[in-house]
Amino acid sequence: MGYGSYSHAAHEAITSARAALPRQAVFKQTACHPLMNPHGIRFRESRDSAVHPESLGVVFALDVTGSMGAIPDQIARRELPAFMTSLMDCGVRDPQVLFMAVGDAYSDKAPLQVGQFESEADKMDQWLTWSFLEGGGGALGSESYELGLYFAARHIDMDCFRLRGKRGYLFMTGDESPYPRVSRQQVKALLGDELDDDLPVAVIIQELQRSFEPFFLIPDQKRRARCERGWRDLMGDNVIAMDDPADTCAVAAGLVALCEGAVADLDALAARLKASGMDRKRLGGVMRALTPFAAATGRAGGWPALEEAPVPDGTDGGGHHRPDGA
Amino acid sequence: MSRAGRAGRPRREAWIVVDLGFGDAGKGATVDFLVRDRGAVGVARFSGGAQAGHRVVTPDGRSHVFSQLGAGSFVPGVRTHLSADVVTHPLALLFEAAALARAGVSDGLDRLTVHPDAPVITPFHQAAGRLRELARGDGAHGTCGVGVGEVMRQATAGGAVLRFGELPRRGATLRRLAAAQEEVRASLGHALGVDHPDAAAERALLDDPQVGARWLEALQPLLGRTGLIAADGLERLLAAGPVVFEGAQGVLLDEWRGFHPHTTWSTCTTANAERLLAERSYDGPVTRLGVLRSYGVRHGPGPFPSEHAAWDGLAEAANDDVGWQGRFRRGAFDVPLARYALSVCPVDGLALTHLDQRGPARAVTAYRATSDVAGFVRDDRGDVVSLRPGPPKDLEWQQALGQALDAVTPRWAEAPERSAGFAGWAEAALAVPVALTSSGPAASDRRWRQEPLR
Numbered sequence: 001m002g003y004g005s006y007s008h009a010a011h012e013a014i015t016s017a018r019a020a021l022p023r024q025a026v027f028k029q030t031a032c033h034p035l036m037n038p039h040g041i042r043f044r045e046s047r048d049s050a051v052h053p054e055s056l057g058v059v060f061a062l063d064v065t066g067s068m069g070a071i072p073d074q075i076a077r078r079e080l081p082a083f084m085t086s087l088m089d090c091g092v093r094d095p096q097v098l099f100m101a102v103g104d105a106y107s108d109k110a111p112l113q114v115g116q117f118e119s120e121a122d123k124m125d126q127w128l129t130w131s132f133l134e135g136g137g138g139a140l141g142s143e144s145y146e147l148g149l150y151f152a153a154r155h156i157d158m159d160c161f162r163l164r165g166k167r168g169y170l171f172m173t174g175d176e177s178p179y180p181r182v183s184r185q186q187v188k189a190l191l192g193d194e195l196d197d198d199l200p201v202a203v204i205i206q207e208l209q210r211s212f213e214p215f216f217l218i219p220d221q222k223r224r225a226r227c228e229r230g231w232r233d234l235m236g237d238n239v240i241a242m243d244d245p246a247d248t249c250a251v252a253a254g255l256v257a258l259c260e261g262a263v264a265d266l267d268a269l270a271a272r273l274k275a276s277g278m279d280r281k282r283l284g285g286v287m288r289a290l291t292p293f294a295a296a297t298g299r300a301g302g303w304p305a306l307e308e309a310p311v312p313d314g315t316d317g318g319g320h321h322r323p324d325g326a
Numbered sequence: 327m328s329r330a331g332r333a334g335r336p337r338r339e340a341w342i343v344v345d346l347g348f349g350d351a352g353k354g355a356t357v358d359f360l361v362r363d364r365g366a367v368g369v370a371r372f373s374g375g376a377q378a379g380h381r382v383v384t385p386d387g388r389s390h391v392f393s394q395l396g397a398g399s400f401v402p403g404v405r406t407h408l409s410a411d412v413v414t415h416p417l418a419l420l421f422e423a424a425a426l427a428r429a430g431v432s433d434g435l436d437r438l439t440v441h442p443d444a445p446v447i448t449p450f451h452q453a454a455g456r457l458r459e460l461a462r463g464d465g466a467h468g469t470c471g472v473g474v475g476e477v478m479r480q481a482t483a484g485g486a487v488l489r490f491g492e493l494p495r496r497g498a499t500l501r502r503l504a505a506a507q508e509e510v511r512a513s514l515g516h517a518l519g520v521d522h523p524d525a526a527a528e529r530a531l532l533d534d535p536q537v538g539a540r541w542l543e544a545l546q547p548l549l550g551r552t553g554l555i556a557a558d559g560l561e562r563l564l565a566a567g568p569v570v571f572e573g574a575q576g577v578l579l580d581e582w583r584g585f586h587p588h589t590t591w592s593t594c595t596t597a598n599a600e601r602l603l604a605e606r607s608y609d610g611p612v613t614r615l616g617v618l619r620s621y622g623v624r625h626g627p628g629p630f631p632s633e634h635a636a637w638d639g640l641a642e643a644a645n646d647d648v649g650w651q652g653r654f655r656r657g658a659f660d661v662p663l664a665r666y667a668l669s670v671c672p673v674d675g676l677a678l679t680h681l682d683q684r685g686p687a688r689a690v691t692a693y694r695a696t697s698d699v700a701g702f703v704r705d706d707r708g709d710v711v712s713l714r715p716g717p718p719k720d721l722e723w724q725q726a727l728g729q730a731l732d733a734v735t736p737r738w739a740e741a742p743e744r745s746a747g748f749a750g751w752a753e754a755a756l757a758v759p760v761a762l763t764s765s766g767p768a769a770s771d772r773r774w775r776q777e778p779l780r
Contacts, residue, residue, distance in 0.1 A: 007417075
């Protein structure tokens with residue numbers, strides 16, 4: 001017995017705790033916006049400019065399927081617009097953020113939607129508005145995360161990496177597992193790429209890690225059980241389980257700050273967030289989400305091993321130092 | 327197969343599909359198969375409500391978890407009727423129809439009729455059900471968080487339940503909703519103040535005076551449909567051709583025959599369907615099919631003697647441990663429980679499902695029990711081989727049975743490895759013919775072993 005998805009979704013929709021503006025008013029699209037259609041895109045580019053001489057590419061890939069409920073909406077509407085500011089607060093001078101929406105290639109009309117790298121929050125906002133929240137998703141406990149990872153690995157070109165050998169950051173949110181392989185047929189249909197064969201997801205993640213420090217963010221503890229193990233096998237310590245999806249952007253910015261060495265450790269980050277006016281409860285949630293990663297990389301604060309965690313100087317590929325040297 | 331008989335008159339057939347376990351046996355796919363195989367014109371729901379989750383996979387690989395729409399809806403033109411026994415969730419219907427449209431079927435709601443007397447779950451009932459379950463803490467009963475139980479509680483307490491046929495009258499419905507909001511708040515008592523992170527949103531909903539109007543507004547795409555509400559929906563189906571009655575949940579969760587308090591608020595046997603047919607003076611053939619998995623499953627808390635970790639690795643498409651219902655538990659095929667289910671809900675044939683993945687070749691054929699309750703049926707060695715139902719509506723009897731089941735030690739027997747052998751073995755153990763077997767999720771994975779209708 002027992003299935004509540006439709007009535008849960010219905011209940012969520014009617015709960016007064018949701019913001020007053022209906023989601024359709026924010027996301028007006030009823031199909032993939034032509035500018036976000038990834039088909040035929042050779043590269044999305046993150047470039048240095050006179051105004052932004054030290055660009056750092058950050059990709060935000062949001063799971064927009066039904067299993068994520070109102071979360072993408074919430075993150076997109078309330079959190080992402082402030083993400084740029086949070087990154088600058090964390091000591092990143094010239095962040096350039098690209099927004100990507102990931103769905104399920106077996107059931108959605110627009111399983112992958114890709115914006116452009118933007119340096120300004122209001123332009124970023126436009127991509128969010130253009131994205132089409134389908135709310136579909138697969139029934140089998142998987143979503144097409146691997147397609148987003150594939151796109152990031154093969155279709156993004158960033159000056160930070162190309163000119164300075166510094167990796168960008170990729171944050172993917174979600175609550176299910178990826179399909180085990182990047183499907184040759186789907187890549188052909190969605191992107192127009194010709195592959196000889198399907199690609200195992202582990203291979204594409206390895207490839208992605210050359211130019212990106214990727215993280216997978218699980219929105220809350222309830223959803224943790226159903227996908228954590230699979231993602232840990234693929235991404236190790238870079239799987240972050242949060243208490244509350246509302247913390248997504250604060251956690252992502254905190255990860256960048258830790259990896260960039262903008263703060264020495266978690267204690268220093270906590271102090272900075274507190275000074276920026278974050279309330280205690282929320283701060284606690286962000287710290288809990290970051291602690292396992294910080295501990296694994298020797299940045300938990302109060303740890304004697306701090307000196308073993310080198311501050312990246314731009315020569316080691318950027319991002320945090322991986323213990324296995326990969 | 328043609329829907330018309332040889333003389334051009336519609337063929338008359340009624341099939342009743344029920345689950346003989348704790349639910350999740352594969353009713354949806356069985357209903358889909360029957361609709362295709364018998365050329366049925368419609369599916370009638372006669373029990374349960376919006377908490378149903380009946381998964382169907384089409385031959386071309388699309389899938390949908392049917393909740394209120396009939397599991398025959400993938401077949402073009404096949405209608406759904408929700409009888410007055412179904413506890414409806416109208417807003418969830420809209421969400422389900424949208425999900426079904428994504429699976430390629432866009433006219434699900436056009437093919438639906440709802441009986442005007444069907445009870446309606448309001449957002450307040452759903453919130454109350456959740457708050458009550460949160461307040462139970464570790465003593466959780468295993469709810470789906472949908473609100474069915476709250477509506478039934480209100481009905482049992484003599485409260486005036488909102489009925490589907492009332493919804494189009496806006497002014498009256500708004501007043502009823504306001505009253506329901508008050509009534510639900512008052513009935514909650516200490517549960518209203520439960521200290522849990524998930525409780526705040528539910529409380530806010532019970533406080534907000536605008537929720538009723540917002541809910542009714544959101545229902546307009548549904549309520550604006552002509553012909554949706556129809557007291558004679560079932561009569562029309564029965565007159566048009568074969569009808570499949572789709573049961574919900576499982577006999578072992580039945581409100582009177584399950585193991586109190588780990589039960590549902592609904593009658594899970596064939597009783598409602600047979601009553602509906604009798605009320606309509608239907609005199610054509612009726613075939614009752616009991617669906618059983620070839621291993622045991624139970625979603626949520628409650629007695630489950632054959633539960634065993636050796637079965638935990640089996641894949642599950644539509645169920646998981648997350649959410650309101652608790653853990654999805656697995657174990658062996660349990661002969662005494664199946665015999666008990668058949669004694670409270672006799673059927674003409676079994677549909678044995680999941681034969682492709684049965685786990686270890688073991689089954690529980692009896693229990694060793696040191697304690698004694700009146701409901702234990704023992705063999706000459708003193709092992710418990712079946713259970714005896716108590717007098718009608720004797721919940722103390724059912725509770726004692728459940729508690730005794732928690733204390734038994736299963737006796738394990740070798741069950742045939744091959745699926746064909748297993749079907750024969752189960753048939754012999756339960757003394758009911760296995761009519762249908764399935765070895766996969768789709769209709770094409772189902773085979774008649776012996777057709778009960780000759």
